[in-house]
Amino acid sequence: MAEIRLTNTLTRTKEVFTPIDPKNVRMYVCGPTVYDRAHLGNARPVVVFDVLYRLLRHVHGAEHVTYVRNFTDVDDKINARAARDGRDIRAITDETIGWYHEDMDALGTLRPDVEPRATEHIGQMIAMIEGLVAAGHAYEAEGHVLFAVESYAGYGRLSGRSVEDMIAGARVEVAPYKRNPMDFVLWKPSDEGLPGWESPWGRGRPGWHIECSAMAKELLGESFDIHGGGNDLMFPHHENEIAQSCCAAPGAEFARVWLHNEMLQVEGKKMSKSLGNF
Template sequence: MTEIKLHNTKTRRKEVFEPIDPQNVRMYLCGPTVYDRAHLGNARNVLMFDVLFRLFRHVYGAEHVTYVRNFTDVDDKINAKAAETGRPIRVITDETIGWYHDDMDALGALRPTHEPRATEYIQEMVEMIDTLTAKGHAYEAEGHVLFAVSTDPEYGSLSGRSVDDMIAGARVEVAPYKRDPMDFVLWKPSDLDTPGWDSPWGRGRPGWHIECSAMSKELLGETFDIHGGGNDLQFPHHENEIAQSRCAHPESDFAKVWLHNDMLQVEGKKMSKSLGNFFTVRDLLDQGVPGEVIRFVFLSTHYSKPMDWTEKKREGAEKTLRKWYAQVDGQSVGEVPDTVLSAVSNDLNTAGALAELHKLSSSNEAAALAASMKMLGLFIGAAPDWAAVSDVDLSALEAALSDARNVAMETKDFSKVDALKATLLDAGVEVQMSKEGVTLKPSPKFDPSKLEVLL
């Protein structure tokens, strides 16, 4: 059997993965809070876990892998959006889940085995909170139920920080009803305008952290193989998950392995609305960037390192995929070479795996290339429509635009150049003009019929 190694955040080292039960390998990924479109950074751990899901299915068999990714559909951000728009919460969350599926499907991500909604597991959350209270790990205060961090001597083991350090530098909600600043909310009261459920502590709703603990227990058991998410969730969310699950079920290990991906940058800068470089997955798709290209760019950087989305990387990914699709289109799918499998099995080294695919392409091993692309989620049996424009000959139009530009440089009349560029851009042709000359390249939105007026 293929040896798989994963870097475990919990132990801070790369370890050989040994499933608790090879007949049912179990993995959990913290999913989105469904009130708006997924931004590009949200897709990173989805693609990380999708590669892991595909690897496990390849090694253990598709029927022996259980993958859970939740939807948080009870949250103050959702409540605020409902109040702002006047739309029912369920309508907002259903719509947003639909968007999320559409966007992640476009990136080639397989649907998880289970996609639980938090609102479907309220009773299980209440029961876990009740257990924690009965065992002295939680207390009621002013309609809230809070987890008492001081009752868990292992608190901080995931992040490797002391409680004092976490108080000094982390997102800790200050509230007068807390016994300790680090204590976190398990249950909070709801007014008549806020979603709520009956509980032993009155009408209310769950805190954020208890959701994943309750849902993972119900769907994967008290102890399961892998839990993951972005490294921004390591504290407080994942630290709190471990604490409450460990204290509710002290005989369990909760998750044996923890995987965390690093964050996304755009052209070397942190993605933010204030910098004007914030965009959603749908923004890119609507701009004509194929999902396969987005996926390729993500896989080009190891999940544990910061990933920089750049236009240069997008262009390179598109060029490579056009070439690969031309090679594998219509070819039979062979076996995944050991070199590719070894790279993916080595802590999901997708960048190394893509390097092996480049070698397969260079040696024109089409069947092996097709199998490897399929395993990485880049090929499902037919070349996508956008890849079929790679053979378009635009040399005559390049020459015409170059000649027009030369004339314009002398006459200072650029009207013809501007008209040619406008027609080309409208037809989905990317126009690059430099001292070296003119380069035209069909984009995913290329429509050759719009160029007939120039031919």
């Protein structure tokens, strides 16, 4: 069998890839937030992880590889787009997913085996949050549920930063109800004009980070082989995923190998919608 070597962001070393179960190789890659058309930079992780997906299928057999890439279809950017255009949120997300599929198909990439939508896994997110609260890793404050970063000793390992450095360098949401500035939202309240689901903490919607943890656990298990995405997601998204997932399933690895692609650069800056350089 051919040897695959991968540079693991978590260990900062190039390692021989040894799957947990060679008959069930599992990979999760963070997908798009579906509020607008994808640009060329959004296609980079699609192409990068398509190459890896094909290689894994070649080495281990197509029937032994599961590739999951999610759609984030509950998000404040989507809500703002719906309010601006006076359109139904589901209509916007369905349309955007259709565009995304057309564009990525045109690049010749394979579609993942599973493409879960966040809105279809709210129950799993609520269950995970309940477990974190019960275990003392999360707390409720003013209708929000927040993850207590200080409760997880390994926080910062992926990005290689201390909590103090992260506070100094991050755009941390200032909120008086946080015990620690780095604590992040797992659940937040929704008023009548926003999407919401009933929960033990009232009607609300999930924070961004809990989505991927809940979907990865549901579809790939508490421990799986590879988690990928752009290096702009390393902190805080992937760092937060590790913290909540490891605290929700003590003893499990969550993802064994972490892979990050670089950003597509335009005149030395990341291509992004916010900069308008796409």
